[in-house]
Amino acid sequence: MYRRRVRLAGLALALVTVGGALTACGSDAFERCVPEAADTAGAAQLAGTFDGELKAKGARLVLTLTPGTVQGGTFTAENWPTGDSSFHAHPGKTFSGSGTWQVQAPVSAKGRTMLVLDFTEAEGFLQGDTLDKLSIGIDAKRTFVYDDPDPDVCPKFRLRLRQG
Template sequence: MNHRIRAATALLILTWPLTACGGPGGAGPFERCVPEESSTASSAELEGSYEGSLEAKGTRLVLTTRPGVAGGTLTVENWPTGDSFRNELGPAFSGTGTWEITRPSGSEKSALLRLHFDPPKPDLPTPDTIDLLSIGVDAKRTFLYDNTDPDTCPDFRLQLQRK
């Protein structure tokens, strides 16, 4: 094997876990752990049942659309409370609400999924919760995730379950 090829291969193997969305919990050195953020995601593309992984393990989100509305209704199970800037998320709740896609404007480059939970609000010590998620869509996968650091793979992510 050529010395340059060996060096390049070793460099790739040593650095791929440190790149955005590669490495532990990621899909490998050539595929991001979640697709790039979308600026054009549609309500129809997002409709369905999502299962969480990593920090969102055990979390479920079901999105349904309503005719003529850019969004629809939602149902959550084991949805965590707590601010995204804290090290740990708080207790979880189950409930319903609505959702919408916020389109990019100004300095924003991608669409976001905004969740609105129905009252009564969870009666928990931390009333805040994750209610704004990045949307990642590629040819094979759809993810909703809390994009706290674009240089790392998101720990709170949900994947659309394909039928």
Template sequence: MSRVLPAGKRPRLVTAAAVLGLLSPLAACSSASTAVEACMGKQATSATPGELEGTYVGEADAKGVTITLKASDKGTGGTVTVRHWPTGSWYKSELGDTFDGSGTWDVVGGTGSDAYGQVHLSFTEPERFLQDDTLDSLSIAEDGERVYLYEDDDPDVCPKFRLRPT
């Protein structure tokens, strides 16, 4: 015979099981792949310039940012145009000064079992940036319908600097 206890008198084991049930989706986000998948889709091991070509707008920390990738007829990339792109190595902790500019881009496929595809940016306007002067490498994710670009800075959480296709 089972006995129903009042809500305030439920055994601690039942309460602990309920809490664990609520936290289990959070435990699933502990790997880089799962955290990215929760926001944008699977991390891509590679992509072609044709798949990446288009305009992307920022979400979360990248709100207001726009990047347009145009594929060239040859090679692994093409030309890039950005609006409100972050400057300085501090962009990782907060967005501040931004610039509008252009340059070139290349797509690099992952090499190794845990490597993923990336878009490498090289700015020529307004001036050439040195390494760490601006965000110049973006990872690629896809959800089956769309391709996303993002900064892969913390594998345990949804990327804060991410761009979705328009």
């Protein structure tokens, strides 16, 4: 009887752990899938090459600081998705482009710092018909930019800053 209870308790713990890992972004007990959205972040923390994961697989974003600019610079994007308001569920065909970027401070007390991309010569899609505003997540080991439609679910469209 004791063994059965231990086995059932272990099974319940495994189901809770696996279920949480598949649907939620993580908890204090386990590393989050991406760092929590930042209240503050600086452009210098973001400069570099980001590689896509999950729905962003194949996408690349290179952020370069512009000398004399404190909050941004220029960028190039490869295999970047188009899409309208249904972007979160169904990203559209991809394109490569460039433009300028900046770190936007929170607009409210509950807000978060965002990476804002301004594509130049947006060809093949309408202005605003692509993902141009991303959450920023930074912890001691990782830096991510990601689409965050639901903070309780691990973001599917995310890019990670290369280390080194």
